[in-house]
Amino acid sequence: MTVTDPALGDARETAAPGVATRILRSPSLRLIVRRLLAAIPIIIGVSLLTFIVLSLIPGNAAQLLLGPEATPEQVEAMTRQMGLDQPPVQRYLDWLGGALTGDLGTSLVSQQPVTSELGVRLGVTGELVGLAFLMSLGFAIPVALLAAYRPNRLFDRVSMLVSITGLAVANYVIALLLVLVFAVQFTFFPAIGYVPLSQGLGENLRSMLLPAVSIAFPLFCFYTRFLRGDLVDQLQGEDYITTARAKGIGPWQVLLRHAFRNSSFGLLTVVGLNLGTLIGATVIIEQIFALPGIGQLMLQAINTRDFVVVQACVVVFAVVAVLANLVTDLLYAVLDPRIRYGNR
Amino acid sequence: MSIEEMAERTAIVADGGGQPLLEVEDLRVRFESRGRRVNAVNGLSYRLYEGRMLAIIGESGSGKSVSSRALMGLLPGSARISGSARFQGRQLLGLPDREMRRHRGADIAMVFQDPARSLNPTMRIGAQITEAVRAHGDVDKRAAYERAMELLQLVRLPAPERRFHEYPHQLSGGMRQRVMIAIALAADPKLLIADEATTALDVTTQAQIMELLLELQERLGMAIILISHDLGLAATYAHDVIVMYAGRAVEYAPASTLFAAVRMPYTEALLGAIPRLERPPHSPLPVTPGQPPDLTALPAGCPFEPRCPRAQDDCRTEAPPFTEHEPGHWWACYHPCEGSSS
């Protein structure tokens, strides 16, 4: 054979340009910019939709604030004071102008600036979401790996049974069960209420654990089932697994270095798709456990027809969801060599 | 004639002498799932001597891959394996996975058909090779790197230092197959099984990979089992040829003997299916009419009978035995071809 055979000439060249051009040309950077630009109309659309829906809901904040005894004159004065007498288009544009400069308005009820109120509550919700996220993935990955290691054996069957059951039960049912068992029956954990981090990490975690588990458990079940299934598919159906086994390496190495590596991309997609569920679950769970987070704030604001606060909460949820999806896509781009090198 | 006698004859013909490297005797593989039984391999026997190239030829589904994967313990749990396969005298079948692992890569290595799917898409080329190097023996990182470079040069991958850090999708099909061969050679196997290693490649690359395998065999003294649909490939490269049909060997001889006088009507039909140079590339091959038998319910008679132009009544009653009819030339047929070269 000759060294200069033509078939070797079709090697795909990977150019090595300077660092600056590489960063500017980086698919990741372009992805970020493109996605951030695309997020703007989404968030404006969400806020507009919320605004329209809220305008259609019967009930008036001024009336609710003043109580049933208030005279029509009082209510009208209050309405004017709150700016609710302006035409809706005017009100929306005013709100949007403020929002773009970081001012989400003043609460109709408490007369406090919404932005600072949200700041405090974002911490609580953030902690809850973060804990639930870590717990769901942190348990799902080892359980799925152990199940896939010996498919259809005892561990696999038990974990699949648990996760199928868990998927059938809503998170608020789990929350109530957890409260019943761990808070009421055994009083390991406080049933409700929030202890801020400033009063010690231990106490803070104790107050957060049951709510976080309530959110994490269904997700854990879902991720476990998905990952276990994908791992088994890889192990049984993929040629590169046979190659790995034919090398003479051990089964754990095949599972971790080969199958899991490839399954992790599918898992990442599923986790990304479920971020909405994860964030949405906080609304009910914060309510059940009386956690002063954004979800709770939003429900309260709906009850008092405090449209400014509702609007702000919805926008925050939308922004977080968009950012979370962006992070997922970026991770994908960073982790998967096929995307990283912009091939195909 | 017994397998011992058969081996003696082939030993003489094969000029191998001494103990065979691999001795397969009455290998049977059955898959059982949900009440369905697939008899994929039905009593396959052969011997392979050091430094030889044995071609296993047959249509899709004839049991070529299953019979060779059985040797390495790479079949799924639904496979029921019986018979015997001794490698340098040691029984391979029925070994627990932990012990089988010592043979994989180090004694027997395998290169697969589709290099695009046989490499891990998420791992760098280098890591996939060093993993194979380090699977056997206590090799530190540095030494594994050196060895990987050596292997990449051995398989003539251009720019090995750069390719070491690349991913499979950055390589062409031919280059990927070279990497697969490098992985297979990592632990100095004595037997390399190339399971349709060139089928997925274009004609030029196919020839290059075959030349590479031949050269490596000469340099490293390995035995090679070449699995293919293509009798032409066997005629060009192999020392010995087994033709398989429905999980059985139906003709077996040194390549020169076989192609001088094909006896088995099935082999004859396969020869008719060899692509000729004058045929435009990628035009459909003339296939043997008919389908291979249903492996869940094999007929009592000759399995090739429904498709055989030479079939007679006696072919239906009992399957013809696989016997050595001429020195070194085995076949299973009651009414063999006259032996005129094709």
Ligand SMILES: Nc1ncnc2c1ncn2[C@@H]1O[C@H](COP(=O)(O)OP(=O)(O)OP(=O)(O)O)[C@@H](O)[C@H]1O
């Ligand atoms: N895991 C399995 N479960 C059930 N049947 C199987 C399994 N693997 C292979 N078979 C069957 O065994 C038979 C032999 O398959 P094998 O892969 O050995 O064929 P082959 O000769 O290599 O064909 P090809 O040229 O298509 O690779 C086929 O009928 C196939 O369907």
Ligand code: SF4
């Ligand atoms: S035994 Fe009969 S049917 Fe079978 S190959 Fe020979 S001639 Fe054909």
Ligand SMILES: [Mg+2]
């Ligand atoms: Mg095959």
